[in-house]
Amino acid sequence: MRAATAREMREIDRIAINEYGIPGAVLMENAGGAVVRYLESIINPLADQRFCIFAGKGNNGGDGYVIARHLANQGAKVKVFLLGEKAAITGDARINLDILDKMNMDVIEVVSERDWDKVRVAATFADCLIDALLGTGFRGDVTGDMARMIDLIHAAGKLVVAVDIPSGVNADTGKICGKAVRASHTVTLGLPKPGLFLYPGADYTGELTVADIGIPTAIVAGQKIKQNILMAAAVRAILPQRSPDAHKGMNGRVALVAGSRGLSGAAAMAAAAALRAGAGLVTLAVPAEIQDILAVKLTEVMTRALAETASGTISQKALGEIASLTKDSDVLAIGPGLGRHEDTVAAVREIVKTAECPLVIDADALYALANYTGILTECAALPVLTPHPGEMGLLTGLSAEEVNGDRVQIARQAAGEWGSIVVLKGAHTVVAFPDGEVYINTTGNAGMATGGTGDALTGIIAAFVGQGMSSHDAAVAGVYIHGLAGDIAAQAGMVGMAATDLIKAMPAALYGMKNY
Numbered sequence: 001m002r003a004a005t006a007r008e009m010r011e012i013d014r015i016a017i018n019e020y021g022i023p024g025a026v027l028m029e030n031a032g033g034a035v036v037r038y039l040e041s042i043i044n045p046l047a048d049q050r051f052c053i054f055a056g057k058g059n060n061g062g063d064g065y066v067i068a069r070h071l072a073n074q075g076a077k078v079k080v081f082l083l084g085e086k087a088a089i090t091g092d093a094r095i096n097l098d099i100l101d102k103m104n105m106d107v108i109e110v111v112s113e114r115d116w117d118k119v120r121v122a123a124t125f126a127d128c129l130i131d132a133l134l135g136t137g138f139r140g141d142v143t144g145d146m147a148r149m150i151d152l153i154h155a156a157g158k159l160v161v162a163v164d165i166p167s168g169v170n171a172d173t174g175k176i177c178g179k180a181v182r183a184s185h186t187v188t189l190g191l192p193k194p195g196l197f198l199y200p201g202a203d204y205t206g207e208l209t210v211a212d213i214g215i216p217t218a219i220v221a222g223q224k225i226k227q228n229i230l231m232a233a234a235v236r237a238i239l240p241q242r243s244p245d246a247h248k249g250m251n252g253r254v255a256l257v258a259g260s261r262g263l264s265g266a267a268a269m270a271a272a273a274a275l276r277a278g279a280g281l282v283t284l285a286v287p288a289e290i291q292d293i294l295a296v297k298l299t300e301v302m303t304r305a306l307a308e309t310a311s312g313t314i315s316q317k318a319l320g321e322i323a324s325l326t327k328d329s330d331v332l333a334i335g336p337g338l339g340r341h342e343d344t345v346a347a348v349r350e351i352v353k354t355a356e357c358p359l360v361i362d363a364d365a366l367y368a369l370a371n372y373t374g375i376l377t378e379c380a381a382l383p384v385l386t387p388h389p390g391e392m393g394l395l396t397g398l399s400a401e402e403v404n405g406d407r408v409q410i411a412r413q414a415a416g417e418w419g420s421i422v423v424l425k426g427a428h429t430v431v432a433f434p435d436g437e438v439y440i441n442t443t444g445n446a447g448m449a450t451g452g453t454g455d456a457l458t459g460i461i462a463a464f465v466g467q468g469m470s471s472h473d474a475a476v477a478g479v480y481i482h483g484l485a486g487d488i489a490a491q492a493g494m495v496g497m498a499a500t501d502l503i504k505a506m507p508a509a510l511y512g513m514k515n516y
């Protein structure tokens with residue numbers, strides 16, 4: 001499902017109005033009507049229910065006036081509070097404000113302290129509060145009276161339904177700009193916005209519904225919108241179909257170069273995840289001194305010993321062995337637990353440049369690419385990088401919080417510069433492609449914030465490439481299924497789940513995707 005930035009949504013509205021001739025007031029009527037239909041689905045009957053509608057000065061507020069009219073017509077008790085003066089209201093919002101006046105509906109301008117008292121009392125006795133303060137026209141930060149109004153909405157402790165976007169949430173990034181409405185439900189209009197799926201904004205959105213407001217689909221198609229919300233249907237369509245007469249040679253030969261002294265677990269989890277994601281044959285190449293450990297940990301996975309440094313990390317002397325391994329493999333995942341020894345780092349750079357099969361590059365292999373991202377364009381196939389925000393910061397020179405401040409744009413820019421697929425892990429994971437397309441994942445939970453889940457994702461994506469998926473599809477499906485497995489594992493307890501629980505849940509996640 002496409003997700004429009006605020007600017008893209010405003011452009012779509014503009015085209016609908018100015019080029020297709022759909023009056024803005026019709027779009028607004030459709031918007032308000034859609035919100036009321038949603039309200040009916042959660043509060044039934046609407047009659048006699050008490051609603052407080054908080055309207056801003058723009059068209060988001062205009063939606064609020066339409067909502068007020070429809071609610072009143074259904075017998076609900078409605079109070080409308082305008083944060084501003086009626087004289088400042090123009091356009092479609094003004095049309096609907098005037099209709100309320102003609103209906104003798106009370107629209108209270110919140111300007112004096114007495115008005116604030118009225119707001120407080122009304123919110124206290126209301127059954128549901130409607131946030132029609134700010135939508136795609138929101139700029140800057142929430143301060144002053146807008147912040148005061150949001151505090152008051154929260155203080156009432158009532159059901160809150162946000163119109164289009166919870167006011168104060170940045171529609172594009174999900175950032176909270178000063179203060180934002182914590183909605184129980186959000187009815188977003190026309191298309192979803194990325195910020196409703198990106199934290200912390202996703203946390204303020206509540207139950208999300210996308211409302212059709214009658215915008216011709218051709219307008220959306222013509223906008224070349226490049227943000228996508230990753231949903232089950234899209235993933236189900238690309239997962240590999242296993243033929244009934246399959247044999248292990250048909251389901252992918254996955255190679256992994258991973259692990260080092262004290263970091264055998266990362267290698268084990270990546271390899272186990274590849275297996276549990278359906279790979280036919282998995283070979284794990286590790287520094288010689290930990291081969292026995294891995295051989296004991298992993299029954300189905302074949303292990304290989306690699307030449308190592310005195311520190312127990314792979315050395316450049318292993319390059320020949322690794323080259324022959326990649327020749328016989330469909331994909332190579334490299335990085336989990338590799339360590340950052342200079343000899344290892346040099347080996348990783350050589351492997352990235354010369355490997356003859358598609359690469360999934362993670363963890364310490366990403367560390368080796370810091371200041372060397374230029375070599376990614378030499379890869380034989382489109383590589384998949386799976387950085388967490390810290391590793392992304394290492395590769396871009398940004399801090400982790402700067403990365404998280406604009407996850408979509410930063411991942412998109414890196415993918416374009418590096419000619420690679422960038423899987424920027426986190427809540428929610430973002431998958432960015434060199435052509436600018438970005439997918440925002442919708443599965444996963446906070447229980448996955450535990451060591452090893454990143455290693456598992458590497459193994460899963462590698463397994464999907466090994467089973468014949470394009471790197472594009474393997475990255476998208478891998479991220480979704482990884483999160484789904486995490487959601488399944490969390491059913492036995494979100495806090496305290498371990499990465500190995502997620503890995504064990506992989507077959508159930510795959511089964512579920514194909515069977516409902």
Ligand SMILES: NC(=O)C1=CN([C@@H]2O[C@H](COP(=O)(O)OP(=O)(O)OC[C@H]3O[C@@H](n4cnc5c(N)ncnc54)[C@H](O)[C@@H]3O)[C@@H](O)[C@H]2O)[C@H](O)CC1
Binds near residue numbers: 014056060092189213
């Ligand atoms: N015809 C259409 O475009 C439709 C739009 N819909 C709804 O309208 C809003 C977008 O409306 P717009 O007037 O562009 O902006 P907003 O109402 O979101 O807010 C602008 C309003 O708020 C003030 N403002 C901006 N930033 C701040 C701030 N930081 N603090 C305080 N005030 C702020 C600004 O000055 C303006 O006065 C869209 O989301 C939909 O809800 C219809 O649904 C469909 C047709």
Ligand SMILES: [K+]
Binds near residue numbers: 164166
């Ligand atoms: K809003």
